[in-house]
Amino acid sequence: xxxxxxxxxxxxxxxxxxxxxxxxxxxxxxxxxxxxxxxxxxxxxxxxxxxxxxxxxxxxxxxxxxxxxxxxxxxxxxxxxxxxxxxxxxxxxxxxxxxxxxxxxxxxxxxxxxxxxxxxxxxxxxxxxxxxxxxxxxxxxxxxxxxxxxxxxxxxxxxxxxxxxxxxxxxxxxxxxxxxxxxxxxxxxxxxxxxxxxxxxxxxxxxxxxxxxxxxxxxxxxxxxxxxxxxxxxxxxxxxxxxxxxxxxxxxxxxxxxxxxxxxxxxxxxxxxxxxxxxxxxxxxxxxxx
Amino acid sequence: xxxxxxxxxxxxxxxxxxxxxxxxxxxxxxxxxxxxxxxxxxxxxxxxxxxxxxxxxxxxxxxxxxxxxxxxxxxxxxxxxxxxxxxxxxxxxxxxxxxxxxxxxxxxxxxxxxxxxxxxxxxxxxxxxxxxxxxxxxxxxxxxxxxxxxxxxxxxxxxxxxxxxxxxxxxxxxxxxxxxxxxxxxxxxxxxxxxxxxxxxxxxxxxxxxxxxxxxxxxxxxxxxxxxxxxxxxxxxxxxxxxxxxxxxxxxxxxxxxxxxxxxxxxxxxxxxxxxxxxxxxxxxxxxxxxxxxxxxxxxxxxxxxxxxxxxxxxxxxxxxxxx
Numbered sequence: 001x002x003x004x005x006x007x008x009x010x011x012x013x014x015x016x017x018x019x020x021x022x023x024x025x026x027x028x029x030x031x032x033x034x035x036x037x038x039x040x041x042x043x044x045x046x047x048x049x050x051x052x053x054x055x056x057x058x059x060x061x062x063x064x065x066x067x068x069x070x071x072x073x074x075x076x077x078x079x080x081x082x083x084x085x086x087x088x089x090x091x092x093x094x095x096x097x098x099x100x101x102x103x104x105x106x107x108x109x110x111x112x113x114x115x116x117x118x119x120x121x122x123x124x125x126x127x128x129x130x131x132x133x134x135x136x137x138x139x140x141x142x143x144x145x146x147x148x149x150x151x152x153x154x155x156x157x158x159x160x161x162x163x164x165x166x167x168x169x170x171x172x173x174x175x176x177x178x179x180x181x182x183x184x185x186x187x188x189x190x191x192x193x194x195x196x197x198x199x200x201x202x203x204x205x206x207x208x209x210x211x212x213x214x215x216x217x218x219x220x221x222x223x224x225x226x227x228x229x230x231x232x233x234x235x236x237x238x239x240x241x242x243x244x245x246x247x248x249x250x251x252x253x254x255x256x257x258x259x260x261x262x263x264x265x266x267x268x269x270x271x272x273x274x275x276x277x278x279x280x281x282x283x284x285x286x287x288x289x290x
Numbered sequence: 291x292x293x294x295x296x297x298x299x300x301x302x303x304x305x306x307x308x309x310x311x312x313x314x315x316x317x318x319x320x321x322x323x324x325x326x327x328x329x330x331x332x333x334x335x336x337x338x339x340x341x342x343x344x345x346x347x348x349x350x351x352x353x354x355x356x357x358x359x360x361x362x363x364x365x366x367x368x369x370x371x372x373x374x375x376x377x378x379x380x381x382x383x384x385x386x387x388x389x390x391x392x393x394x395x396x397x398x399x400x401x402x403x404x405x406x407x408x409x410x411x412x413x414x415x416x417x418x419x420x421x422x423x424x425x426x427x428x429x430x431x432x433x434x435x436x437x438x439x440x441x442x443x444x445x446x447x448x449x450x451x452x453x454x455x456x457x458x459x460x461x462x463x464x465x466x467x468x469x470x471x472x473x474x475x476x477x478x479x480x481x482x483x484x485x486x487x488x489x490x491x492x493x494x495x496x497x498x499x500x501x502x503x504x505x506x507x508x509x510x511x512x513x514x515x516x517x518x519x520x521x522x523x524x525x526x527x528x529x530x531x532x533x534x535x536x537x538x539x540x541x542x543x544x545x546x547x548x549x550x551x552x553x554x555x556x557x558x559x560x561x562x563x564x565x566x567x568x569x570x571x572x573x574x575x576x577x578x579x580x581x582x583x584x585x586x587x588x589x590x591x592x593x594x595x596x597x598x599x600x601x602x603x604x605x606x607x608x609x610x611x612x613x614x
Contacts, residue, residue, distance in 0.1 A: 005475040007537030008567030009595040013476055020523030020532045047314040047535045049559055050523070054535035056313065059570075059596060060603075148533060150316035150558035153425035157533055164522065171526060172561070189561065190523040191533060196316075197425060216415070216427040227427075228315045 002027075002075055004068060009059050012067060015052040020190055024051035025147045025159065026083045026269055029233060034074040040067065048232045050147045050157060050191070083269035089143065089235040089287045090262040092194070095246040096120065096136045096207035100181045105205050111175040119204040123170045123187065138168060139206065140238040142280050144192055146230050152199065154214035154228035158192035158236055161272070161280060168192075176202035183209050185238070196228075210241075210249035211260055221256055229260075235267065237287055263287055291357035293406065295439040296390065299351035301501075304410050304429035304441070307340040308554065309418035316558045319538065320420035320428065323502060323554050323577025324401055326462065326606060327365030331405035333613045334362035334382045336450030341409030342419035344435075346402045348580070350393025351435060353404075359385045359443065360407035360450050364461075366399030366578060381455040398463060399578040408444035422555060424503070460609050462575070467493060467584035470551070470572050473595055476540060477531060477563035485513040489549075489565065489587060496583045497548065502555040505576055506548055507585060513546040513565070525561055533561040539568035541587075549587075551576060571598035 003015040014031070017024035032048040035055060042061030047054045057067055097120050109115040114122045124135035144158040151157075160167050172188040177200060180186070184195040186203030193203055196214035213230060215223040223229060241249070252258035265286050272279045305328065308321025322328035322345055329339040344351070350368050363370045363379050370377045371392050377383045379402075385391060393402070412419050412430050421429025430439055478486065492510030499506040515528035523532045529545055535558060536542065541549045542562040551568055553576060568576065569590060579585065590598075 006473060006567070006592060007476055007564075008473050008539050008569050009592060009599060010539075010570050011537035011567065013535070013537060015534070017521075018524075018532070019521035044310050045313045047558065049534045051532050052534040054537060056310075056537070059599065064592060148559060149314065150535065151533075151560055152557060153316045153422070153427065155316055189525040189530070189533070199424065214425070216425060216432055228312075228317070232314075 004071065006064060007054065009064065010056055012055045012057070012064065012071065013052065014054070014071065017051045020051050020159065022145065022159070022161075022269060022272075025145065026085070027078055028053045029085070030078045030083070031071070031074055034077060035071070038070070038074065040070055042067070047150070048148065049150070050159065085233050085267045087233045087235060087265060087267055088262050089237065089265045089283055090260055091237050091239050091287055092209050092211055092260070093241045093245065093249055094140065094185050094207045094209050094238045095241050095243065096139075097132055098208045098246070101184050101205040101208055104177070104179055104181055107179070108173070108177045111173050111177060113171060113174060120206045123168065123204055123206065126170065127168050136240050138166075140240050143283055144236045144238070146232055146234040146236060147191070149228070149230050149232055152197055153216075154196040154230060156194055156213070156230040156234070156236075159190065160192065161276070163276060170204045172202040173204070176200055180205065181208060183212065185209060210246050210253060211258065212253060220253065222259060235265065235283065237284065261287065263289075291355070291359065291408070291443040293441040293443060294354040294356065295435050295437055295441065296352040296354055298435040298437055298439070299346045300349045302344050302346045302351045302435045303421040303423065304342050304412050305345045305420045306342040306418055309416050309420055309422070309428065312416055313558050317416070317425060317427065318422065318554065318556045318558060320418065320422045320502075320554050322403060324365050324403065324574040326574045326602070327401070328403045329606060330380065330456050330609050331362045331364040331403040332409075333609065334364070334380070334450065334454055334456070335360045335405045335407040336446070336448055337405060337407065337409050341405070341444070342412065343406070343410060344404040346393070346404060347400060348396055350402060352390060352392045354390050355385045355387060357387045360446070361385055361391060362405050364403045364405075364456065366402040367397040368402035369394040369397065378455065380461060382450050382452055384452050400580050401577045406443050407450060408446040411442040411444040424555060454613055456609055457612060460605060460612065462605070464575055464578055464583065467586050468575065468579055469586050469588050470576065471569045471590040471595065471598065472541065472566045472587045473569060473590060473592060474566040476537070476566060478565045480515050480528075480563050481565055482514045482516055485511075489513060490589050494549070494585045494587070496579045496581050496585060498581050500579070500581055502553060503557060504550045504552045505579065506550045508548050513543055515546060529563050530561050531563045533559055535559045536564065537567050539570070539573055540564040541566050541568065553577070569595035569598060571595065571602045
């Protein structure tokens, strides 16, 4: 049941569902797309999130109650939508169990649930994945949806495209760290993320990607048009790499030669739900085909 | 003309009215925390109200001007000096090429706005000159000022008269205790009725963790949550939600203690439940609160929030007509 609430006099907050699901995410995304297309005067920010969204508006231009009525009208339209999304699938290389996140997590061991293991060992154990290798296989074995971009500039939240029983779930740190290496691949609750900048964080740390996703200088080739790489609705496939591949990717980025592997794709929620494994296999085919 | 930074002050940044339109990508509004004071400072020196100024927090910088300049300092009571000679706050004054602007100790408030005729002319990034330090974006090299920085100043169209001033009754300072009006909402239903009453009854104090991202408060009773089975994806703590957007001014309560009010450099979302939002009319006030300031949250509703908003707009209009 969709819940509407004012966030002060300048925001309307809409919770599509209390719990996370792809259905709730799709409804939130299609409602925010509809708000954008309807170009309602006075709307200044349209922010989709995992299972909710938020509209910021200028109450001097549009009355909150009028905007609320508009949103409810758009909700009825979104429910009729067929949940098809034109988007991109992107391969993100990950150096799992790398020395930099390991060094950081060791510094904050007293803030962790299990100070005797590393984050990846702990996550593997509580998810019954039989050690680090099993964890990497599960983590990189299926695609993930970018269900929200935010927290800090350009940080994607990712939702694993498998049924609920197979989703990796971990608690956040007992107390947040004051440091996280830039481009750390993390996880908290059922969500993955990539830390776009160095800074505080509470998600478990599993690895690091050599691929920058935020460049305020706009000097990196694929970030020249816009400084933020991810958009809600992007699909991500992790690719495990070793130290040598990591180092050479970092060198490619520095030389301006790195280009992420990505393809345009149309995602259908209905088709996905009918045969999750088969559909994910097809998505991978699109990514790896030429 | 340019400004040489001799000493930077604690955390002085370039700010204008902000950078709307990118919150959905995690890039917050930024801009002055006390926008009323920022606008007044610009009016005093003859700039557009939204020109870029310096926002100094708690301590002022020491600046040297390479050319003649018109300056005004508003917001916090951070008394300026020109080559050691005192000048009034909220009042237009002149500096000659080679003179230095410095500041006495802070007397009241927290953030001073230093406007210079022509405006601070750093590059416009995504429509604004405001600094977003967490994302190394905008302002001067995406960070707070450092000694040795050289800040370009824009061209002056018409030089503002010296001695113009914003009358005392049009300046707004926090009351004692400070009062922040709050519209309950968002995840308000997650806390017990008794906790909802305590939140408004208790006196809180601004904690040391108070910056452009958010203001933390402590000293009130810990809020109790209504028991539940955690929704899938939310996390096990009773204060957790499935990660959602955070409104500006929203009040999150990690673990039920120490509410945090998000401000202009807000993190755009996360997994902590929010119990309400400070109304837009009181956001400027937060920027003027020092650590340890006693603060009360006052319950209000949409109608009263809009009335307060109109009052603030009328006050600004009065400043405009005084200085016209």
